[in-house]
Amino acid sequence: MTGNIHSIQSLGAVDGPGVRYVVFMQGCPLRCIYCHNPDTWLTEGGTPTDVDELVRKALRFRPYWKNGGGVTVTGGEPLLQAEFVEEFFARLHEHGVHTALDTSGVGNLSKAEKVLAHTDLVLCDLKFLTKANYLKNCRADFDQIERFLQLTAMKNVPLWIRHVVVPGLTDGMDHLRRVKAKAESYPNFEKLEFLPFHKLCMEKYERLGLEFPLKDTPAMNPDALKTMVAQL
Numbered sequence: 001m002t003g004n005i006h007s008i009q010s011l012g013a014v015d016g017p018g019v020r021y022v023v024f025m026q027g028c029p030l031r032c033i034y035c036h037n038p039d040t041w042l043t044e045g046g047t048p049t050d051v052d053e054l055v056r057k058a059l060r061f062r063p064y065w066k067n068g069g070g071v072t073v074t075g076g077e078p079l080l081q082a083e084f085v086e087e088f089f090a091r092l093h094e095h096g097v098h099t100a101l102d103t104s105g106v107g108n109l110s111k112a113e114k115v116l117a118h119t120d121l122v123l124c125d126l127k128f129l130t131k132a133n134y135l136k137n138c139r140a141d142f143d144q145i146e147r148f149l150q151l152t153a154m155k156n157v158p159l160w161i162r163h164v165v166v167p168g169l170t171d172g173m174d175h176l177r178r179v180k181a182k183a184e185s186y187p188n189f190e191k192l193e194f195l196p197f198h199k200l201c202m203e204k205y206e207r208l209g210l211e212f213p214l215k216d217t218p219a220m221n222p223d224a225l226k227t228m229v230a231q232l
């Protein structure tokens with residue numbers, strides 16, 4: 001089986017526990033206004049990669065996977081290539097490797113369920129808290145994402161929620177408190193990560209000839225965010 005891969009980060013440290021082999025899948029149906037990977041959006045343009053070859057490549061980094069490390073598949077949107085991710089994770093499980101799925105939560109639920117059967121951890125970006133905001137800022141259906149999150153709970157897959165904090169859009173103590181309450185409402189919830197909005201992606205947008213919708217929005221100060229989170 002072949003998957004279309006955008007890129008690989010061999011020694012990732014931010015997408016799940018421990019040191020991780022991070023696979024970025026090509027293609028995403030969403031268009032989040034703060035997306036820092038617009039180069040993953042199109043379904044064409046990645047590198048077709050055989051699942052056996054990818055397992056072999058990943059396993060070379062096994063010596064680094066102490067303290068809960070392993071493999072994370074992200075994107076783009078990995079559930080757009082659910083069959084490939086299912087197969088990849090199943091093979092990794094045969095080798096006893098910890099698997100994490102970093103997703104926005106959109107996609108076909110029955111395919112997602114098959115992926116979850118081989119997933120040890122779901123990292124889900126809860127981007128907004130209302131249907132209107134999801135539609136306006138991501139072109140996504142919040143109901144679909146809610147259904148995916150409920151499925152992770154039904155399947156009892158540990159869940160980390162991540163939320164990008166954008167000044168003037170998703171900041172403010174009240175909003176952060178609501179995100180925390182929402183995250184904690186899932187029975188399989190384990191951890192919440194607030195990520196400061198940054199603009200390191202500006203160059204990518206320029207290269208692609210795209211306008212970055214938040215070009216005039218200031219970056220979120222990481223220390224200010226830490227202070228806010230400490231008060232939650």
Ligand code: SF4
Pocket residue numbers: 028029030031032034035036037038040075076077104138
């Ligand atoms: S889901 Fe992720 S990759 Fe897709 S547009 Fe949103 S931030 Fe970008």
